[in-house]
Amino acid sequence: MYCTNVRIIDLICELILNIRQKALYILLTLFALFNGVKWASHFVQTPYNPLDFRTYYFSSESYWKGENPYSDETQKKSMLAYKDTSDLQIEKHPGGFPHATAVYAPQFIWFFGIYNAFDFKVAKLLNFALNIFSIFWIILCIKKSNPDLKTSLIALSILAFRGTWYALDTGQPLLQVFAICLWAFRLYQINSNPLPVSFLLAFVSFKFTLLLPISCLLFLGKDKRHFILYLGLLVLLNFSAILFHHDSSGLLHAWTENINKLWAYPHQFNSLNGLNIVSSNLSVALKYYLDLPLGLLKTSMAVILLACYIITVFKNKHLSDGQILLFLGLSNLCFGQHLIYDALILIAYKLIAIKNNESLSILNIALLLFLLLPIGSITDRLNLPGLNFGLNLLLFLNWIWLCWDYFFKRNKAIKNPS
Numbered sequence: 001m002y003c004t005n006v007r008i009i010d011l012i013c014e015l016i017l018n019i020r021q022k023a024l025y026i027l028l029t030l031f032a033l034f035n036g037v038k039w040a041s042h043f044v045q046t047p048y049n050p051l052d053f054r055t056y057y058f059s060s061e062s063y064w065k066g067e068n069p070y071s072d073e074t075q076k077k078s079m080l081a082y083k084d085t086s087d088l089q090i091e092k093h094p095g096g097f098p099h100a101t102a103v104y105a106p107q108f109i110w111f112f113g114i115y116n117a118f119d120f121k122v123a124k125l126l127n128f129a130l131n132i133f134s135i136f137w138i139i140l141c142i143k144k145s146n147p148d149l150k151t152s153l154i155a156l157s158i159l160a161f162r163g164t165w166y167a168l169d170t171g172q173p174l175l176q177v178f179a180i181c182l183w184a185f186r187l188y189q190i191n192s193n194p195l196p197v198s199f200l201l202a203f204v205s206f207k208f209t210l211l212l213p214i215s216c217l218l219f220l221g222k223d224k225r226h227f228i229l230y231l232g233l234l235v236l237l238n239f240s241a242i243l244f245h246h247d248s249s250g251l252l253h254a255w256t257e258n259i260n261k262l263w264a265y266p267h268q269f270n271s272l273n274g275l276n277i278v279s280s281n282l283s284v285a286l287k288y289y290l291d292l293p294l295g296l297l298k299t300s301m302a303v304i305l306l307a308c309y310i311i312t313v314f315k316n317k318h319l320s321d322g323q324i325l326l327f328l329g330l331s332n333l334c335f336g337q338h339l340i341y342d343a344l345i346l347i348a349y350k351l352i353a354i355k356n357n358e359s360l361s362i363l364n365i366a367l368l369l370f371l372l373l374p375i376g377s378i379t380d381r382l383n384l385p386g387l388n389f390g391l392n393l394l395l396f397l398n399w400i401w402l403c404w405d406y407f408f409k410r411n412k413a414i415k416n417p418s
Contacts, residue, residue: 027160027372028157029156035160035162036165042169048124050124050171051170052171052173053123053124053127053172054079054124054171055101056104056108056112057116058078058120059075059102060113060115062078063241064116065078069102069108102255105208107206107237107241108206109241110203110237111203128168130176131167135158137183138175138178138182138344139155141182142348144186145182145185145186145189146353158347161344161372163340163343166341174207175344178345180200181211183200184196188221188226194229198226201214201215202230202236202237205234205237209336212332213325214325215227216312216324218230262337264294266287267294267297270289276288277388279392280334281335282395283300284389285393288389304331304335308335309328315406315407319406321352322353323353325349325352326349326352327403330349330399331399332345334392334395340371363398375387
């Protein structure tokens with residue numbers, strides 16, 4: 001009788017799990033179609049003007065002309081010198097912070113220098129094609145890292161995320177950078193030669209905050225050659241970019257100034273702007289509601305983020321590579337300087353870390369909805385500006401839950417094996 005009851009309970013649980021999985025597939029399919037059609041409509045109606053790609057294309061071009069790549073004026077000078085300025089829409093975005101200022105590490109000139117070999121019109125189409133390819137490559141790499149997951153689930157998760165389409169529309173290098181990161185991670189997983197792994201990661205480390213979780217994973221690995229070689233190549237690429245410039249100190253000063261502006265701009269007390277409504281870090285939401293000093297916010301966020309890496313280094317024995325990447329990726333989004341499209345890494349790391357029969361928690365589902373829904377439009381219609389910061393809160397709540405589950409709940413279970 002007892003066995004029969006247990007079997008019935010198991011069947012009920014299996015049925016509930018199947019229903020939840022089907023509901024998830026339906027949800028992801030609907031939003032993949034919704035966000036895809038919405039983007040396609042915008043793409044057809046409006047000329048393709050990838051703002052982010054344009055920024056770094058002309059900033060890199062400025063560097064190769066001997067000028068400061070972090071200067072708005074030199075970037076605008078390069079744009080105005082272009083033969084077809086109507087293709088740039090500089091009447092809408094004439095350069096200047098915060099919409100078109102370079103903030104990546106100096107080594108970005110090597111990556112975008114390749115694009116500078118082509119005319120801007122050709123380069124932006126090449127960039128678009130590579131971004132499309134990168135999306136498929138990301139899906140493939142996730143599948144290779146977690147073969148138990150269905151390819152359809154991975155593809156729908158990536159395509160349903162509105163940030164994927166946002167990054168594609170703006171020509172964000174995130175897609176190519178992350179595709180290369182996952183490629184390097186896959187090579188690392190299969191114990192490949194350290195050189196290609198380290199070179200691939202170092203080459204795209206101009207988005208250095210995005211690379212921190214994988215860098216930590218290399219540091220934790222048994223074969224330290226990966227980390228040492230990566231660090232050496234990273235230093236080489238950045239220092240060479242600085243030293244080859246005739247005004248190294250001016251370049252570094254302008255870069256630092258741009259980063260400080262990037263931090264300060266979305267942190268305006270009780271004020272909405274184009275960046276803080278798409279920022280993921282907790283400090284932006286705190287500054288919106290509380291008039292806290294910027295120095296205090298910056299220091300506290302840096303300390304918490306550092307603590308996340310320290311606790312991972314010393315308490316990672318029971319965690320898989322995917323779980324380490326998931327926790328650190330989430331930590332970066334909560335306490336670093338990131339925008340919503342960077343949450344693509346969170347979705348990917350969740351897919352790598354999740355088990356085939358693992359169900360999503362309520363917090364996971366709530367966060368998923370915020371990543372799929374057009375929150376900006378909903379906020380405007382309901383006239384609830386604070387709703388923009390729901391993402392920041394949900395990321396933080398998920399971070400608390402993950403931190404407890406990974407580092408405290410498990411330790412308690414080990415101490416109390418009963």
